[in-house]
Amino acid sequence: MRIYVAIIVLAFLTPGTSADTHWQLNFESYASDERQQQLQAWVNTAVDNTHNQLGALHYKHVDVSISQPVFTTEAVPWGEIKRGPPVQVVLEIGRFADIKRIRKDWTIYHELAHLYMPYLPAEDRWLSEGFATLMQNYTMLHAGIYNREQFEHRLQAGLTRGKADTRIQQGPLSEVSATMWQRQxxxxxxxxxxxYFIEVENELARHKLRLSDIIVRYNHCCFRPRSSAKEFISALDGIAKTPVFSNLYSRYRLRRDFPTINHAQIARLTISEVNLGAATGQ
Ligand SMILES: [Zn+2]
Incomplete structure (x- = not known):
């Protein structure tokens, strides 16, 4: 049985970073004072790095709940968003995991990216997960956790796994998304x-636009906690003033094959990240 020791620590972030959102860190299993301070600093850094990439969050309050399972060899074996209220980022941290390993883990960056998108129906899960997966890599590239070579390698390796899995997980993408958990x-x-988002980004670059900047503006003007994919996509098209999101969406949602993404398209992502700078104008 898991014993919950309710230790609540208020995490105050560096002034001027994400001051509009109050982040409250809750430890749901025992953590020493030193461990709590380490993990609080790690969460603050991840929130700041994500803020640099995607700007201010719509939510005014977010709980971050941390438990520390003993029987795991992973640094961060689990993360998920609970839409609340209150909105919650749930993270499991290996009790004996070294803080250096935790800092290099992608899970927190993936979950924080999810907060910038509405909760979509299960058949459109590919949109949510694709966004969070690309964004975690962008944010970690910008934060210096990955260099360009590592960034490109991770995307290439992931796409290769996706292509291999498409041979096993057959059917239209929306159907496979709706039953993702059962089918694994x-x-x-x-x-x-x-x-999808790599193709979007390459198209946006032709208009001198960048996905992260569109998402910054979406969260400022139009964010909804729950939405249909069509509402979300048309809001993004409206901000970009081009139908790139909906054109590609209609091609992707029923596709049975895996998209062909070439190396030049991946390389262009890092070029536009470096040339156009972060969302906050770095
Ligand atoms: Zn996810």
């Missing part, structure tokens, strides 16, 4: 979504 079709669903 994670690789196909996540990486088809990444393929």
């Amino acid at each position: 079709a994670y690789q196909r669903v996540y990486w088809s979504g990444v393929g």
